[in-house]
Amino acid sequence: DGGITQSPKYLFRKEGQNVTLSCEQNLNHDAMYWYRQDPGQGLRLIYYSQIVNDFQKGDIAEGYSVSREKKESFPLTVTSAQKNPTAFYLCASSITGTESTDTQYFGPGTRLTVL
C-alpha cells in the first residue's frame, strides 16, 4: 500500500537533547512537508522540500533542521534550541509542491514530549 509513515508514534526526550523524527513516503511524491500542531491551533509549517537536496524554511523553522537526501525520506531534527518542542508533528507529501492545485497527504503523526 502506498502511503506516508512516521516513526515513532510517541517520543519522549529530556530537555536539551536533540531528537530526530522520521518520515518516509512511497507515493513517488516530489514534495514533502513538516507541520507542528498544538492544542487548539491549526497546523503550522516548519520546513518543506520540493526536490531532493533542497528545502525551505516555513513559518516556524527556528530550532528545527531537516535533510532531504532521498526522495522518499524527509527527517526532522528538533534541536535543543527549540524553546517549546512538546507538540504533535505531522509530515505530508504532495506530487510536485509547485502547483496550486497540489493536494497534500498526511502521515499519522509523531507526538513528542520533552520532559
Place this chain on the structure above:
Amino acid sequence: AQSVTQPDIHITVSEGASLELRCNYSYGATPYLFWYVQSPGQGLQLLLKYFSGDTLVQGIKGFEAEFKRSQSSFNLRKPSVHWSDAAEYFCAVVPNQGGKLIFGQGTELSVKP
C-alpha cells in the same frame, strides 16, 4: 491580514442530525479550498477539495461542501451525522497565486447519542 477562519471551536450535534461546519477566508481572489478530518492522535485525512467548476463538491464519508464566492465561504455539510464522525475538522486554502497551504484553527465535532 489574509487568513482562514473557522468560527466554531467546538460543535455538538445529535446522531442523525444534520451538520454544517463554517469556513471563511480573506484572500482577494478565489483560492483553492480543502477540508481535512483528524481523529484523535491521528494524521489528517482529505475529505474533499475545490479548485474550480461546480461550486458544490462531494467528498468521502457522505460529506459535501459549497463554495460561495460572494461570502468567501466554503462550508462543510453532512445530512445525517454518525457517531464515527466525531473528530476535528480543518479547513485549508492555497491562495490562487500559489504558495503554502494555510489552515484554519479547526472545529472539534462531538456527536451525542
